[in-house]
Amino acid sequence: MIVTLTANPSLDRTVSLPGPLLRGEVQRASSVRQESGGKGVNVSRALVASGLKTVAILPGADSDPVLAGLREGGVPFAALPIGEPLRTNVALTEPDGTTTKINEPGPALSEDQQEALIGLLLDRSRGAGWVVLAGSLPPGVPADFYATVTRRLRSLHDGTHAPRIAVDSSGEPLAAVISGDAWGKPDLLKPNAEELVELAAAAGFATNKSADELEADPEAAAAAAAALVRSGVGAVLATLGSKGAVLVTADGAWHATHPPVKAVSTVGAGDSSLAGYLLASSEDAGPADCLRQAVAHGAAAASLPGSTVPAVHQTTPDAVTITALRKD
Numbered sequence: 001m002i003v004t005l006t007a008n009p010s011l012d013r014t015v016s017l018p019g020p021l022l023r024g025e026v027q028r029a030s031s032v033r034q035e036s037g038g039k040g041v042n043v044s045r046a047l048v049a050s051g052l053k054t055v056a057i058l059p060g061a062d063s064d065p066v067l068a069g070l071r072e073g074g075v076p077f078a079a080l081p082i083g084e085p086l087r088t089n090v091a092l093t094e095p096d097g098t099t100t101k102i103n104e105p106g107p108a109l110s111e112d113q114q115e116a117l118i119g120l121l122l123d124r125s126r127g128a129g130w131v132v133l134a135g136s137l138p139p140g141v142p143a144d145f146y147a148t149v150t151r152r153l154r155s156l157h158d159g160t161h162a163p164r165i166a167v168d169s170s171g172e173p174l175a176a177v178i179s180g181d182a183w184g185k186p187d188l189l190k191p192n193a194e195e196l197v198e199l200a201a202a203a204g205f206a207t208n209k210s211a212d213e214l215e216a217d218p219e220a221a222a223a224a225a226a227a228l229v230r231s232g233v234g235a236v237l238a239t240l241g242s243k244g245a246v247l248v249t250a251d252g253a254w255h256a257t258h259p260p261v262k263a264v265s266t267v268g269a270g271d272s273s274l275a276g277y278l279l280a281s282s283e284d285a286g287p288a289d290c291l292r293q294a295v296a297h298g299a300a301a302a303s304l305p306g307s308t309v310p311a312v313h314q315t316t317p318d319a320v321t322i323t324a325l326r327k328d
Contacts, residue, residue: 002047002054002130002278003163004040005121007145008106008138009058010089011065012037014267014306020094033306036069037089039134039168042268046275046297046309048075052282057121059109059138060086078124080117082107097263097302108140118149122156128163130278133186134271135169143172147184154183164188164234168274170195175202178231187234190274193221196238200224203231215240218255222246222325226253235287237277237294239270245298246325247291253325256291258299258316265305272301272309279312292320 011034018030036045044056056077060067066086070077087104109117125131131153133146142148146167154162166188167177174195177186179202191199194211201207205227207220214221218240225236225248235249244257276297280290296317300310 001128002044002052002132002282003121003125003128004044004054004056004132004134005117005149006038006040006056006058006135007109007117007141008087008136009036009038009041009060009066010087010104010106011035011069012089012091012267012307014091014093014265016093016265016305018095021092021098021100031305033308034069035307036066036073036075037268037307038066039271040132041066041070041075042271042307042309043132043134043275043278044075044077045073046272046301047279048073049309049311050275050279051312052279055124057117057124059107059113059117078120080113080120082109082113091265091267091307093265093267093306097266099266101267103136106136106138109138110140114141114145118152121149122152125153125163129282130166131163132166132168132274132278134167134274136171137169137173144176144180144184146173147177147180150177150186151184166190166274166278168270175199178203178228178233182232185232185234188237188277189228189233189235190237190239190270190277192239192270193241196221196224196236200227203227215243218243218246218323219325222248222253222255237274237291239273239294239298245273245291245295247287247294249287252287254288254291255323255325256288256295257321258295259319261299261303263302265307266302268307268309269298269301273298275309276312276315288322292317292322295320
């Protein structure tokens with residue numbers, strides 16, 4: 001069982017354009033898709049598509065379109081009513097795969113609602129193999145929310161019996177998970193290249209490289225990720241866009257690439273990568289094979305429209321090339 005927490009879920013609308021985005025002009029869409037979204041929700045959707053048991057924890061009224069979409073998609077969930085509608089995010093995709101996203105802030109969560117949401121997660125996480133804490137935080141929620149939830153999960157389960165914890169966020173909420181003690185640091189962190197640059201600097205490791213340079217230099221990406229592992233994070237899965245991904249653990253570092261695919265939409269590709277990793281991990285695959293499935297899932301997602309998530313049979317892990325790296 002894999003439990004996901006999405007504190008700031010959304011209804012994701014993807015508008016496909018027949019040509020490049022023209023600022024200030026009127027353009028007609030070639031198609032529009034709508035799916036329940038948010039990083040944790042997307043992970044659960046991808047796991048359901050591959051037949052893995054999961055439950056998505058999120059705020060929202062029973063009648064909210066986000067929850068209606070989860071019911072329609074057969075995604076198990078447990079929701080906390082908050083008395084306000086959830087946000088809508090819009091993605092504009094161009095024929096070459098370029099994606100422009102406009103994300104709403106989402107409804108604020110009071111301290112009582114935050115505590116109730118944590119309580120719901122703690123209750124549903126009993127017996128889980130993984131808990132995924134993912135996405136942005138809504139207004140009113142402190143930046144250290146994910147670090148707090150990680151500590152609560154480990155305290156509830158007495159540490160040794162706690163589920164493994166993965167975090168996929170950005171900005172201050174992501175930085176906060178590496179700034180505290182080891183008890184609040186995750187077993188798996190999934191940054192992209194831009195986030196990896198920021199996190200490595202926060203961990204005292206200056207890469208002297210931009211995000212684009214890290215994507216093109218997997219050894220440099222591995223060195224930055226290794227700094228996070230030395231700081232107490234269990235493992236780092238760093239997605240590098242079309243350049244694949246790097247995985248670093250205490251025992252080694254690997255780079256994985258997939259043959260080029262025609263990118264249709266990159267929305268949710270990183271979430272699918274995380275789902276692929278967790279899918280392989282749940283089958284007791286080794287680190288390199290978890291990375292292999294992560295990259296296969298991410299490539300498959302990028303080739304699908306909107307925030308559509310792939311099932312495992314739509315991925316091509318045999319096409320992925322794995323290279324062992326130095327991490328220092």
